[in-house]
Amino acid sequence: MTVDVLVHVADGQLLDGLDYGARIGDRLSAAGFKTARCDLTVPSASTPAARAHLFTGGETPVHSPQPWMRAALRTARRLIASGRPVVGVCLGSQLLAEALREDSIMETTGIEVGLTPVTRPGRPEVSQVVPSFHYQAISFELAAVPGVRIEWGNAHTAVQAFSYGDSVFACQYHPELSAADVHALIDLHADVIERWNGDVAAAHRSVDEHRDALAPDLFERTVVSRLTG
Numbered sequence: 001m002t003v004d005v006l007v008h009v010a011d012g013q014l015l016d017g018l019d020y021g022a023r024i025g026d027r028l029s030a031a032g033f034k035t036a037r038c039d040l041t042v043p044s045a046s047t048p049a050a051r052a053h054l055f056t057g058g059e060t061p062v063h064s065p066q067p068w069m070r071a072a073l074r075t076a077r078r079l080i081a082s083g084r085p086v087v088g089v090c091l092g093s094q095l096l097a098e099a100l101r102e103d104s105i106m107e108t109t110g111i112e113v114g115l116t117p118v119t120r121p122g123r124p125e126v127s128q129v130v131p132s133f134h135y136q137a138i139s140f141e142l143a144a145v146p147g148v149r150i151e152w153g154n155a156h157t158a159v160q161a162f163s164y165g166d167s168v169f170a171c172q173y174h175p176e177l178s179a180a181d182v183h184a185l186i187d188l189h190a191d192v193i194e195r196w197n198g199d200v201a202a203a204h205r206s207v208d209e210h211r212d213a214l215a216p217d218l219f220e221r222t223v224v225s226r227l228t229g
Contacts, residue, residue: 004033005227006050008075010040010058010091014133014174015181016188020056023176024089024223028054031224043071052085052227055092057174061136062094062105073099085227086168090134093161093170097138100164104142108157110197111135113189114206115182115214116173118152118160128152129213130160130173131182133189135196138162138172161222175222179211 005028009021021037028035036048040058055076060069076099079086088096097104112132120126130152138159143150145164152160152171161171177185186193186203193200215221 002049002051003036004028004050005035005052005054006048007035007037008040008053008055008072008092009037010056010060010072012057012059013188014057015184020058020089020091023174023181024054024056027176027219027223028227031220033224033227040072040075041068043068043075050084053079053087054223054227055086055088055095057090057092057133060091062091062098080164080168083167087223087226088168088170089176089223090172090174093172094136094138096164096168096170097142097159097162100148101142101145104139105136106139108135108137111193112156112172113186113193113198114203115179115210116154116156116206117210117213118154118173121150121153128215128218129210130171130175130218131177131179131185131214132173133182133185134172135192169222169226171222175219179207179214182207 007021014020025035038047076095080099094105112134115129116132117127117129137157140158142148147165149163150159151162163169190200
């Protein structure tokens with residue numbers, strides 16, 4: 001049986017009791033997609049056939065030598081070459097960037113977490129607010145790869161989102177999350193935020209400041225539209 005979207009779920013917990021694929025799966029189901037999940041941390045010789053693919057966020061860095069991460073990169077390269085729609089969210093975006101250009105992932109000077117304004121490159125008047133939680137970033141040198149277009153960025157992270165050709169889209173942010181989810185994420189990961197030079201109180205303030213600007217259709221515009229072509 002062919003499913004609409006195969007969700008490739010990485011490791012870690014995004015919200016209390018929920019992995020990085022939970023909210024994405026809920027949103028895809030609400031949009032009418034027939035979905036299946038595969039666990040990236042347990043590479044399998046066979047996965048369900050799918051019309052489109054989505055790589056979730058996760059905890060393990062792309063440069064990890066763990067065998068499952070090396071296998072995930074091989075899977076990303078194969079799916080990019082297939083021409084099927086492929087979307088990457090947070091760690092998933094870094095997987096796709098690394099698959100397109102080695103050594104594209106770098107550490108930042110500090111975590112980006114909360115609700116964050118991003119803009120179109122060269123068009124600062126075009127902006128939106130997105131839920132953020134990442135402490136690694138994609139190098140702007142990815143733009144040198146033929147077919148890559150940088151879609152969104154800001155002062156903290158030059159590549160907030162990019163596309164490749166007509167079938168690949170990737171975003172560093174989490175379009176599946178609500179403002180309430182981001183508050184819960186901040187509380188759950190307070191130790192990670194502080195370890196990466198972040199300010200928990202400031203992260204909560206960013207949610208309160210920008211929550212009215214968080215578009216309710218961000219997931220539909222960011223993910224659903226890309227998976228349906």
